[in-house]
Amino acid sequence: MLQNEVIFVNNFAILGKISKEKITPLIFSYRGKSILFLDYETRLRFSVYRACYTAVPAEGCLMSQKVKSIIAEAKAQGRKKLLEHESMALLEAYGIPLAPYFFIKDESEINLAAEKVGFPAVIKIVSPDIVHKSDVGGVIIGINDLSSMKEAISKIRENVARNQPGAQVTGFLVQKMLPKGGIEVIVGGIRDPVFDATVMFGLGGIFVEIFKDVSFRIAPITEAEALDMINEIRSRKLLEGYRGDTPKDKKAIANIIVKAAQLIYENQEIKEMDINPVIAYQNGAYAVDARFILNL
């Protein structure tokens, strides 16, 4: 099998020479406006991907079309915040493992949701106006049957009406409840005015909020860099089997950080990304909540 060869160029004219000398396909990556590629695509038969220098599989591009259409719809509706199921779909498109979920608009669809997701389940409010769902009583966990699911929906409606009157209720996210024994970590990102897309990692709860124990990188990143990010934080010991707890799957977390970095890097409209929490286990790590704020 042929090895991939990476060639750095600082001049567009060299591309023509390379395309003649090297066996195709060639994948060319450039941090800039993809419009510059178009000209080269037609002249040199390059494929155009606005993507990082690691691999650019074609199906990845198809999935990124889904991301583009979700973002375009939110923008068309003037929404800065993606809805919960839209955020989950973005993660899914980038291959980030997550808890199975199903969006329902109201109680009438609980049978279908239970069939898709199973029990135990979690129900969450989906509203363009609510940012922190549990602060307004918008998350109920540990639902074990259909009647509790129905009750949970009424309870969430009541809580939201009391705690954030006037908030629009788009529907509810029914999610598989993940088992105990995991550690909650956060994978975030902001589009910095100087560095552009950046990615952040930290442990959930007080570690990020109070101790600001986080690590940052400029996106995109490799798996090795993501592992460095995990090993850089002071609270990493909690992931390594602290006081008899099982060690958590750093490779699975690193994989999520790499993909999240790619997601914010490739989609300029994303201003902020907060995957919080990702629940990390001895084997595997899964996102259960994500918030995306767009530049409108």
Ligand SMILES: Nc1ncnc2c1ncn2[C@@H]1O[C@H](COP(=O)(O)OP(=O)(O)O)[C@@H](O)[C@H]1O
């Ligand atoms: N699918 C799930 N399985 C297990 N625990 C969950 C699940 N979804 C949420 N939780 C727990 O509930 C908390 C709040 O839910 P989350 O969706 O993060 O809402 P928000 O951050 O908007 O309040 C999470 O931090 C996590 O502890």
Ligand SMILES: [Mg+2]
């Ligand atoms: Mg959350």
